[in-house]
Amino acid sequence: MNEFLGKLGIKTLNFLEEIGQITLLFLDILKYSSRLIKDRALLFFQMEHIGVNSLPLVIVIAVFTGAVAAWQAAYQLDGIAPLSFLGTATSRAIITELGPVLTAIVIAGRVGASIAAELGSMKVTEQIDALETMGISPIRYLAAPRFYAAVFMMPVLIVFANIIAVFGAYLISNYFLGVSFQVFFDSVKRFFFLQDFFFGLIKGIVFGGMTSLLGCHIGFATEGGAEGVGLSTIRSFVLSSAMILILDYILWSLLF
Numbered sequence: 087m088n089e090f091l092g093k094l095g096i097k098t099l100n101f102l103e104e105i106g107q108i109t110l111l112f113l114d115i116l117k118y119s120s121r122l123i124k125d126r127a128l129l130f131f132q133m134e135h136i137g138v139n140s141l142p143l144v145i146v147i148a149v150f151t152g153a154v155a156a157w158q159a160a161y162q163l164d165g166i167a168p169l170s171f172l173g174t175a176t177s178r179a180i181i182t183e184l185g186p187v188l189t190a191i192v193i194a195g196r197v198g199a200s201i202a203a204e205l206g207s208m209k210v211t212e213q214i215d216a217l218e219t220m221g222i223s224p225i226r227y228l229a230a231p232r233f234y235a236a237v238f239m240m241p242v243l244i245v246f247a248n249i250i251a252v253f254g255a256y257l258i259s260n261y262f263l264g265v266s267f268q269v270f271f272d273s274v275k276r277f278f279f280l281q282d283f284f285f286g287l288i289k290g291i292v293f294g295g296m297t298s299l300l301g302c303h304i305g306f307a308t309e310g311g312a313e314g315v316g317l318s319t320i321r322s323f324v325l326s327s328a329m330i331l332i333l334d335y336i337l338w339s340l341l342f
Contacts, residue, residue, distance in 0.1 A: 148247040152253065174278075178277065206314065297330070
């Protein structure tokens with residue numbers, strides 16, 4: 087029993103220590119926010135990598151997200167409400183929940199893991215130590231551009247995902263369920279609220295920042311050569327995905 091409590095205490099202390107390290111990293115990144123204009127080339131490169139290069143994958147995910155949402159909504163409405171409500175049922179679910187969360191999880195797999203792998207490889211090959219030797223802050227040069235690029239581009243990706251997903255839901259509704267264009271989008275417009283749209287964008291900012299922050303933290307802490315880089319990559323994706331779902335619940339509780 088004492089041994090169990092001792093291990094539990096050590097794990098708790100390690101967990102609290104890691105939270106402190108992530109918080110300090112976040113504060114250091116904020117400290118270098120004034121350098122974004124001077125480092126705009128680094129920022130634009132990361133925005134292209136995180137945003138533009140992720141767009142094809144996001145579009146594919148969004149099309150099938152909308153299609154599944156339409157089938158699921160039709161099943162839920164069967165015998166309860168007419169299919170004329172299919173537009174609002176799918177669009178609100180997509181804009182407030184499915185679009186932001188699924189896009190964030192895709193970005194966690196593609197970008198968060200990539201950040202951890204890149205910085206982890208630089209750490210084990212002592213490239214980060216070389217930057218510090220030359221007087222260049224790794225946080226300013228490596229972490230800040232990735233963090234702000236994710237914060238800026240995640241809402242943009244979510245807007246694209248929402249539009250494509252709603253269009254995918256319309257295609258299924260029209261070709262398989264007999265709901266016309268006018269009926270579907272009249273329902274969308276009638277029950278559309280700007281607060282739902284902005285709520286999804288707020289989610290995107292938080293999810294993007296958390297994903298990149300965890301990727302940078304885990305990358306900087308990588309040890310153990312190639313094996314350590316692989317473990318950091320997996321850990322980044324797992325933690326980012328879990329935090330996206332946890333933060334999703336917290337944001338729903340606070341904003342609604």
